[in-house]
Amino acid sequence: MKIKDIAKLAGVSPATVSRVMNNNGYVKHDKRQAVEKVIREVGYQPNEIAKSLKNQKSHMIGVIVPKISTETASRVVDGITEVAKQHNYQLIIANTNLQIEEEIKYLKFLSNKLVDGIIMMATEVTAEHKKLAQSLAIPIVMVGQQVEGFTSIVHDDYRAAKLMIDHIIACGHKNIGFIGVDPKDVAVGQVRKQAYIDRLHEAGLSVDLDLIGIGDFSIESGYKQMEALLTRGKPTAVMAVTDHLAIGAIHCLHDHGLSVPNDVSVAGLGDVKLAKYFSPPLTTVHYGFKTSGMVAAEHVFDMIKQNQVDSDKVVIDFEVKIRKSVANLKTMRDLQSL
Amino acid sequence: MKIKDIAKLAGVSPATVSRVMNNNGYVKHDKRQAVEKVIREVGYQPNEIAKSLKNQKSHMIGVIVPKISTETASRVVDGITEVAKQHNYQLIIANTNLQIEEEIKYLKFLSNKLVDGIIMMATEVTAEHKKLAQSLAIPIVMVGQQVEGFTSIVHDDYRAAKLMIDHIIACGHKNIGFIGVDPKDVAVGQVRKQAYIDRLHEAGLSVDLDLIGIGDFSIESGYKQMEALLTRGKPTAVMAVTDHLAIGAIHCLHDHGLSVPNDVSVAGLGDVKLAKYFSPPLTTVHYGFKTSGMVAAEHVFDMIKQNQVDSDKVVIDFEVKIRKSVANLKTMRDLQSL
DNA sequence: TTTGATACTGAAATCGATTTCACTTACAGG
DNA sequence: CCTGTAAGTGAAATCGATTTCAGTATCAAA
Incomplete structure (x- = not known):
């Protein structure tokens, strides 16, 4: 089921279907109803990949973690998912298993239009990391280590x-x-x-x-x-x-x-x-790891919205x-x- | 940088660039060299979204977990990432935070061509779950609970x-x-x-x-x-x-x-x-949770490769x-x- | 010299959405 | 009655890749 099929069934053009799906532009009441009826009946769900391609937004952010089965990492990720949900974003997680070359690989791969932003739980940050990350043009925030030139969420x-x-x-x-x-x-x-x-x-x-x-x-x-x-x-x-x-x-x-x-x-x-x-x-x-994740995500979304990267340093509270x-x-x- | 730009720079058509990128079809030695040179020089990486759309394969699998910041879940996910890497797949993780309606929502969303398969760590499995999941046509495997009609990875x-x-x-x-x-x-x-x-x-x-x-x-x-x-x-x-x-x-x-x-x-x-x-x-x-994740992933990839779903039941070892x-x-x- | 493979190439269609643009209709104001 | 604006619509272009298809070049065999 694609938008063209829906259009045919409802007796309108794909453009009109798109307009009712996204609630923009003018659509006459009766056509809107007709389209909505068809959508409901066939349970139409648009192809997210096609949307991403056209909109140049994937609604996904990449998360690079050293090892997901770690209490620290999973708490950070937990925080990220929470605010991602509010923004209607999905997470692509890349688990490097502590191999630095993997970090580089994923950084490259994820940035190929696959994700709108990246959150990286850095362990070691090499010069190569920095150079690559700097060249990427999509927002990147670092969690756990302060990295020159990037928004970093750290504990003191x-x-x-x-x-x-x-x-x-x-x-x-x-x-x-x-x-x-x-x-x-x-x-x-x-x-x-x-x-x-x-x-x-x-x-x-x-x-x-x-x-x-x-x-x-x-x-x-x-x-x-x-x-x-x-x-x-x-x-x-x-x-x-x-x-x-x-x-x-x-x-x-x-x-x-x-x-x-x-x-x-x-x-x-x-x-x-x-x-x-x-x-x-x-x-x-x-340490408030979940908070780190949430703050990191908020910063990524800010940067996505404003369409520009910055490099703050945020220090998250701790408690002895x-x-x-x-x-x-x-x-x-x-x-x-x- | 898109494929068209590379083509122009190398003095060939986009088709040829595609052929060298994917290593199929005939390309004359000198043109191949020229294309490879340009790719190397500009650091071209293809747009993964466009590839997914054309290929009808996203190379991503969805993972629905009740709560990622849990030792069980994160160990399962760890296992999944390990075999996903071997297959060159990425994970989209959806964290439901134990809300069942979210599971349904994500099941629907992920299946919109976004992922090639789904692994679900089920807690409660309602009739609605089953019905929806059964209608999805992409491979789904359940981890942790045996669910009628689905490949399930469980412990005894x-x-x-x-x-x-x-x-x-x-x-x-x-x-x-x-x-x-x-x-x-x-x-x-x-x-x-x-x-x-x-x-x-x-x-x-x-x-x-x-x-x-x-x-x-x-x-x-x-x-x-x-x-x-x-x-x-x-x-x-x-x-x-x-x-x-x-x-x-x-x-x-x-x-x-x-x-x-x-x-x-x-x-x-x-x-x-x-x-x-x-x-x-x-x-x-x-319980071998990481193993569960690995086995689940292997089954998903089998099903993706064979392009058909089955419903095995796999029992993972435990040790008192x-x-x-x-x-x-x-x-x-x-x-x-x- | 002709024929038939085989190697090689690029124009164009395609994937499934969105959006511009050109066009029609309806209606209020002069 | 005319005109300007707002409402409504769909054809076609577009996003960035892949692949079919038609066509050309090369060369060995007949």
């Missing part, structure tokens, strides 16, 4: 990590370990580590390289790095750069017969959904969640002295 | 739940509670409950309605239902129909000063990624994970008698 990773360390220091810890991640991911790998180092310096604490471990994003990696830290030093607290890392670390500690937080405190970053149900409930910082996995050494001492 | 929920109950019974439990979910979701709400009831009967245990609670899919709901169970009866074990429910239940038990599994055992179903890192590590059954949240009463008694 530096401040978040800093506040977490502050809390740990305020609890009386002096030997504070760190479990991080490859610096190629600047938001997670670089910024959070820098905050750790800076804050320690500011507090007059020395930074002990033996108390720093670098892993990847897996729980197992958190376990391994914690084990390594244990052999190299004697931290009373460690901050992990993600909750998964923290959970791995806690697991390792338990396996070594150590209590968290009584023997060693552990803090995460990210506030995974189940974090508060752990024992001990994980002290961490909550003080739970039970970081012990307050001072009150512990008080308790013991009784 | 009945057997999985049954084995879990078996394990609990084998551990010497007699008062076994159950936390379930609305029966509108037949796989999770009906089948798993039926397995529980059947197995209890078979084992000569009576089914105590006071020990059955029905909630929704949230952790909080698990907490609440557990609390209700506690006031109504005295279970020594409870099986929850999802891990989240189980986690909520455990949390409730802890809040009431009860130890899991020493005072009450709790089992889940689903094996959430973090399940094994809980304390106690959750006894549950692992015996961890620490269900206590063996017999060994406990032995221990006490020492």
Whole structure:
């Protein structure tokens, strides 16, 4: 069933059918009725591809994620779908599985008129990325990393990590370990580590390289790095750069017969959904990932509507969640002295 | 840049450009070179929308999910993306946020030539769903629920739940509670409950309605239902129909000063990624959701290739994970008698 | 030299919509 | 009665590709 068939059945021209479908132009009442009747009876739905071609708008936005089966990514995507729905847009999702070449490939592919805009959850952003993205002419917004020249939706990773360390220091810890991640991911790998180092310096604490471990994003990696830290030093607290890392670390500690937080405190970053149900409930910082997605989408649609790209930087709120996995050494001492 | 421009630059017709792009038909060596040179120089990428229109193939499949920010859904989608990539297909994802009317809407919308096939993670499947889906002519596969007349990728929920109950019974439990979910979701709400009831009967245990609670899919709901169970009866074990429910239940038990599994055992179903890192590590059954997604996608592509729909039923493997949240009463008694 | 393949090419039709443009009709105002 | 404007309509062009089809060139076999 195409528009021509409907036209024939209703005894009008395709142009008239188009006019009633899109509610523009003049159509006499009786013809409109006739067309509507036919449409209803045959359940006509226009071919969206043909519409896209003619209108030069696909009503789709592309979303490039490093790994969709990740709590962070799926929450961001959740947010995007929510505002996309309001704008009557669909999402094309491209899952790169952490392969950077794929990002480039998808960036190219999606921009071939397939989508009206792109939201990219960047991990590493290479020069090639930037150059390509800049040449694309359709709106692109970055989520999770600030990228020069693009609208970027980020969390204030530096401040978040800093506040977490502050809390740990305020609890009386002096030997504070760190479990991080490859610096190629600047938001997670670089910024959070820098905050750790800076804050320690500011507090007059020395930074002990033996108390720093670098892993990847897996729980197992958190376990391994914690084990390594244990052999190299004697931290009373460690901050992990993600909750998964923290959970791995806690697991390792338990396996070594150590209590968290009584023997060693552990803090995460990210506030995974189940974090508060752990024992001990994980002290961490909550990032509004769904909000990031929503804000990113709003920016894309703004840019689509205004037909021009800009490069804002939006910082999304976070909230430090003080739970039970970081012990307050001072009150512990008080308790013991009784 | 369109094909006509490339043609002009290379001094050939659009037809020839098309022939070199798609590598079919005859093109003289020198012209081919010329065209390729121009393509390379201007970085020409064809308009995918125009291709789709002409070819009557969008190279996109639609994926309808109840909620993307859910571990189950995102793992399924992960699997789909993996095999879609092999077939050079993109995913359009539609997130219904658990609203059934949205499922219908998206089913209609996506099928307007926008996608070559649809994968649907069904929760409730109404008669309207079936009728509409049946009328669509493009391949549709259902994941998670068996639906008459459609290829369905399911887990053997009945057997999985049954084995879990078996394990609990084998551990010497007699008062076994159950936390379930609305029966509108037949796989999770009906089948798993039926397995529980059947197995209890078979084992000569009576089914105590006071020990059955029905909630929704949230952790909080698990907490609440557990609390209700506690006031109504005295279970020594409870099986929850999802891990989240189980986690909520455990949390409730802890809040009431009860130890899991020493005072009450709790089992889940689903094996959430973090399940094994809980304390106690959750006894549950692992479903291969990513595999479901992959198999679903493979079936869609088969059907697309053969240009005909079928209605297989594929049962994906599961694995019961015996961890620490269900206590063996017999060994406990032995221990006490020492 | 003629015939018949085979290689090669581009004009034009096509996919299914939208929109411009030219044209008709109806009607109010002078 | 004439005229100008608004309402209404459909033929045809258009979006950017692919493919058929008709036609040309080349060359081996008869």
